[in-house]
Amino acid sequence: MPPVSVVVFPVGKIVYIADDVIVLPGSTKPSVVNLWEIVRVPTGATFPYTLAKVCAVAWMRDGFGSADFRVDIVDATSNTVIRRSQTYTYAFPDRRRSALVVIRLVEVVFPHPGDYLVEFYCENQFIDDQAIQVLF
Numbered sequence: 001m002p003p004v005s006v007v008v009f010p011v012g013k014i015v016y017i018a019d020d021v022i023v024l025p026g027s028t029k030p031s032v033v034n035l036w037e038i039v040r041v042p043t044g045a046t047f048p049y050t051l052a053k054v055c056a057v058a059w060m061r062d063g064f065g066s067a068d069f070r071v072d073i074v075d076a077t078s079n080t081v082i083r084r085s086q087t088y089t090y091a092f093p094d095r096r097r098s099a100l101v102v103i104r105l106v107e108v109v110f111p112h113p114g115d116y117l118v119e120f121y122c123e124n125q126f127i128d129d130q131a132i133q134v135l136f
Contacts, residue, residue, distance in 0.1 A: 010063025010092060010099070015120045015128040018055045021102045030100050032057055039110070039134045047112050049134065054105045056085075058120045058127060063092030063099065067122050071103045076115035076131065083108050110134045 019034035041049050056071045066089050073083040085103050092099060103120075110116065113136040119129040 005065070007065030007067065008063060008092075008095060009067055009122055009125070010060035014059050015118065015130045016057040016059075017118055017130050017132055018057055019053070020055050020104070021057055021100065030102075032100075037130065037132050039132060041113070041134065041136050047136070048109045051108045051110065052106065054108045054118065056103045056105070056118050056120060056130075058101045059098060060090075060092075060101050060122075060127075061098040062095050063090075064095045066091045068124075069101050069103060070121050070124075071105065072119045072121065073105070073108060074117045074119055075111070076117050082111060082116070 016032055016035055017037060018032045019036070021030050021032050023030055039051055054073065058069075068087045068089050070087045071085040072081045074081050083105060085105050088103060090099065090101050113134050116132050116134060117129045118132060120127045
């Protein structure tokens, strides 16, 4: 009988939206840079409006083995997915250690002002979301 491979899916504790996540030189600790929940479209800009980058960050714990993650950006009014990230695999070597899972999306196009949800998924199962507003 082949050995059984055990995978324990992680638990999402919270999802943040930020400009980026960086690790400073000489450190192994990640820093979340500029948390936000509102996009203020510049004066003179039109819709559809393109935001250069959206960085979705999820603090995960209790995972073991490899798991696939993705982010969907959803128009909250119509429940339409306006952007889906590619799938990223993250390996959890130890259930006792938490992990920061970071997914960066570039050139995100918002079709109109309004409310959106940034939804975080693990193995196609909803983990958590963060509401954002795009204001004109």
